[in-house]
């Protein structure tokens with residue numbers, strides 16, 4: 290079986306690569322063995338590695354590229370707690386006790402990120418300035434009001450803001466109100482990912498770059514992980530490849546749909562502009578179906594991200610659209626240069642919940658954060674790691690499910706484009 294790593298077909302200059310420190314690559318030379326082998330060195334895999342090392346296990350992490358190369362080192366760096374669903378929707382789907390367990394897990398994910406950053410002294414421009422979800426329309430504001438009351442009922446530090454308060458918080462006049470979550474914050478995501486890796490390394494993890502895994506098989510009582518650099522053996526294996534899971538990587542590769550998200554960023558804004566655009570270290574994502582997310586980085590560059598495409602002409606069309614959207618929100622940005630543009634792949638699941646699978650006892654797969662993985666993958670990685678090492682099912686936030694093919698997986702690119710066109714249309718006409 291040939292496994293290739295997926296990538297967007299466009300030259301990219303990522304702001305995060307330009308502003309992160311270098312990673313010291315380790316080479317895998319010949320056979321190796323560990324208690325736990327982790328495939329994929331993004332936030333999920335590295336957080337899992339850190340937790341397993343904390344518990345005294347030997348850990349090997351293998352990445353076809355290098356730590357933080359995937360979505361984890363390219364995202365918007367918004368550390369947002371919760372899932373896409375409202376707490377009551379989760380409870381309706383899973384029942385009261387399992388539902389509240391998921392809500393409580395998801396509500397704590399941002400805390401977990403900032404606790405790890407503090408514990409391991411990770412230098413990643415971490416700021417806990419809160420997150421705002423501003424609305425353009427009354428209908429969205431009504432949904433945000435329900436979200437606010439459901440989280441407030443669980444003692445979360447959240448609030449519904451009126452138009453004036455949103456204008457004060459964002460500096461933009463285009464919104465009519467919004468949801469404000471003080472639990473949230475932001476990080477430089479590549480620095481955060483590398484920091485997780487460095488912390489795991491200090492506790493003994495071996496993290497190998499440029500090692501592509503092509504298969505995992507159980508032989509006798511151990512797993513044999515085949516790679517382009519030789520075999521690695523382990524008692525337990527975690528697959529943490531998310532949006533970069535190759536469709537040819539068995540059924541797991543067809544269980545999620547890789548979707549592109551792209552971003553652009555300015556040079557550092559003038560002191561004047563920094564006071565009027567997203568003052569107060571806040572980050573935000575709007576309520577559109579095809580949402581945009583935006584914030585300032587630690588040096589005051591404005592960055593905005595949104596839907597991408599997996600083909601070059603689509604990407605070339607979408608980058609300027611982001612610029613136009615930014616100027617609509619903040620007219621003061623007109624005429625500025627946007628020297629950075631980049632993107633990556635996230636993983637969608639059919640039910641919009643992240644999934645955990647265990648097709649063979651001891652082989653655990655976790656993916657599908659549906660674009661909200663910085664906080665969630667940190668906690669999800671830790672939870673699957675604890676489960677893999679202990680076998681205690683109570684440590685998992687969500688039940689293990691069988692691997693199911695994403696509907697019409699082979700047609701997913703066309704399907705996602707059609708859905709994006711339709712959602713964009715609904716957003717434009719305000720439905």
Ligand SMILES: Cc1cc2nc3c(=O)[nH]c(=O)nc-3n(C[C@H](O)[C@H](O)[C@H](O)COP(=O)(O)OP(=O)(O)OC[C@H]3O[C@@H](n4cnc5c(N)ncnc54)[C@H](O)[C@@H]3O)c2cc1C
Pocket residue numbers: 292294328329330331332333334351352353354355356357358359360361362363364365366367368369500501502503529530531532533534535549550551552582594631632633634635636656658659660661662663664665666
């Ligand atoms: C542009 C963009 C913006 C986003 N913004 C936000 C945001 O602001 N906030 C938020 O919460 N979430 C955001 N997300 C989502 C978030 O980044 C992801 O959910 C999260 O990073 C997933 O982490 P991961 O470790 O599971 O996967 P990834 O970070 O994608 O890592 C997967 C790794 O697996 C490796 N791999 C794949 N196949 C193999 C193989 N066969 N052998 C070895 N290695 C392999 C890859 O090289 C890669 O390094 C964004 C995503 C994108 C793309």
